[in-house]
Amino acid sequence: MTLHAYDRPVSYIGASVPRPNATRLLQGRGRYVDDKVLPRMVHAAFVRSPHAHARILSIDVSAARALPGVVAIYDGADMAKVITPWVGVLTHLSGMRSPPQPALAHGVAHWQGEPVVMVIAQSRAVAEDAAALVDIDYEVLPAVCDMDTALAPDAPRIHPGLDSNLCWERKFETGAVDAAFADPTTTVVERRFTFGRHTGVTLEPRAVIGDYDPSEDRLTMHYSGQAPHMMQSVVSRHLGVPEARVRVVAEDVGGSFGIKIHTYGDEIATLAAAKMLKRPVKFVADRLESFLSDIHARDHRITARAAVDADGRLTAVEIDDVTGIGPYSVYPRSSGIEGNQVVNLTGAPYDFPAYRARLRVVFQNKTPMCQYRAVGHPIAVAVMEGLMDDLAHATGRDPADMRRINLRRDDSYPCTSPQGMRFADLSHQQCMEKLLTLMDYEGLKADRDAARARGIHRGIGLVSMVEVTNPSPMFYGVGGAPIAAQDGATARLDASGAVHVANSITEQGQGTETILAQITADVMGVTMADVHVTTGDTATVPYGGGTWASRGAGIGGEAMLQAARALRAQVLEVAGVILQAAPDTLTLVGGAVVDAATGAERITLRDLARTVYYRGNELPPGLKPELIATRHYRVTDYPFVFTNGAMASYVEVDPDTGMVKLLSHWVVEDVGTILNEKLVDEQIRGGVVQGIGGALFEECIYSDDGQMQNATMADYLVPMAGEMPDITIAHVCTPTRTSDLGAKGAGEAGTAGAPAAVMNAINDALRPLGAATLSQMPMTPERILRALGTVA
């Protein structure tokens, strides 16, 4: 809506410019945490609980301490003296409870992989040698692993102070749900879904360096993560270092996806050790530690049903979700948000009057579960889109028609869902129609049917979805978490005429710094090469939330736009005085102030800056130039800015082996204003592939006694290049009314929708074979053969 403002010779917004900061990554010049070597630095390794639930009877570190090169050894009691425990609840999720969590297990270990003893040595190798010599005596306690039995009245209690293993329960009802389901003229479908646990598998494992200077009581955390200011507050609160004296630095981050935004005991213990030892301490998780201690995600069992009237219109939806979150609700975001999102988002693309949901969030003796990319969305989308296909099948309608009948109309915004979600500027109908054209739906159906006639089993899966992006303070801040919903941006002109910007959003490879440079370059009329971007350092960037929930472009980008505009106004004011011209007759083009009407160059930014900085004597005394501006931005009128899209998958299933071949995948997404289409598309593609991982491969497999069985990269499967399809992407652009920039988020879409699309496609392929409906993810060959009745 403001795009005309960028209609000038240099226009970067909307251009698919490559990322300037990617070149050094391709040259091996990245600066990831483990690449950093500090003077006097020592290395940490952890002894972790081998049991899912066990009392720690004794710890003998004498042999470990005797090993040459060992610097210090700390157990839970030592750490409890210097780190206060944390409680991962949010007050707006009322009734949620979780006991205080220590950095290192203290008294009782609650999951296999919980850190118990920390060993610090001259090298990681020696620290590991010493860790192997620590002798811990455990009394094994009954492990509560299955989320259903965890709620049984006679289930062992994970936390004796709580009267059950329930962390949080939410019930929600609106409209005449029972009447809708009881109405004899409706068609009702019901299905039980299981979403396995998976985890992020960031290629760079979690890594941290603590560096403490006692002379100034200053603690620096070299952080591989997404939210430096949040960590600054967390570290300050629990280590007792004043917040202003904690500096969190995030340079290059080797993948995060929500994994590296939580509070981890091993990382906090590393900082505490640095403080106690008064020297830098590094901890880098190895892959086994990553699998056992990075947060896991999903782990939901859902029973859901939906009803349509004789015209195929949805009359009611109901879900019952049980989710297992491990022994603690994770701090400070809590482990209730994923289930809450499932409740809030199920059915969001559709218009229906009655909804009932019950959510139970359950403690268990497994690795803690928390927010990972597309939090809750893949579940809400798979449940609703699975039901939509069931309804289509039950009423003899084409799945596309079933959606056409029920999608929220593009002219119906703003509107509110039964859950109270406020939607604006969405385009479900346009996206679905564009998708059907893009994929040649009718042609594809003909291809599928022809293949069936040849004994080849292909299927099509359709999906409509919304995604929560650009969250307001209603997400976390309202619940008491030290998590900013606003972001800040600073833009300043230096003496050479270059523009330096700093922003509180962070980069993990999405292209954050690129879009900040694009926005600034456009507003300031300079090339991107003249914009220098700083992110990821609490000592130098304005205060803000960081990058999560697809808020970088929409919130950090808007702050950048406003800061750059303010700097532009300052420059034009100074130029007006120097040139004896009205500022509104001037504009910025090609690194210079030019006459707006004729385009004639009046003064370069470099000359203007030099005049201001070096030859202030030439300026009238009353002019006090400020060639620097900071602006902050938060979403106000809406709790979230929703994004929407539609997606389709085309698969081929081999009924003899249960193998699924992904033939094609299409996405039509409405991210509002597109700042850089290439970057948006690559966010979507990467997200689709992560979603496919959850749909087909990825699962943290546990034994009944809480042992993770596949905690290596060889055993935990993720998508590899050979199995992935090419993904075709198209866009609908409906800018959000909440900002001038109009950008919504792009990071969740792929992961949100892909599992449902693949699930529906597999079921479409298998339906003619009389297979049971696949509703358990991942849909492994074994589960597919079971659905076919081939194996028991």
Add this chain to the structure above:
Amino acid sequence: MTGTITISLHLNGEAVTATLPARMSLVDFLRETMGLTGAHVGCAHGVCGACTVRVDGAAVRGCLMLAAQADGATVDTIEGLTDTGAIADLQDAFHRHNAVQCGYCSPGMLITAADLLDRATLPDRAEIRDHISGNYCRCTGYQAIVDAISEVATARTKGAA
């Protein structure tokens, strides 16, 4: 466990002699002893490919080889291959196609891709996908990487014709 060994090798074109723990892996030697942090450790058990470097011209997992085994070898890392310009076309294509997000997989991916381009006749997309299927990328979804490699393969074939 703490025995040391002295090795000599040609590392990125330079003659290097170093004394190091006998149990040290090649990638740890490169990163910790030589400060060549372009090769990354993603798993340390030979699965992810982030540690891929060139040893005597072949793409090798630096976490599965002991540094001691590199005695007498020619080892090239992403830093050396960048300096010589040997894979400049590939790096440029990765950049233009945004075949890099977090960049953690990229040095290993580039060396694996270079390996394919050095040996094969013009590979099709399926062959490219197959060849890089030992290298994890958690960010990109692979398509842009395939695009980049495919473009360079075509350009190099044309150049050679």
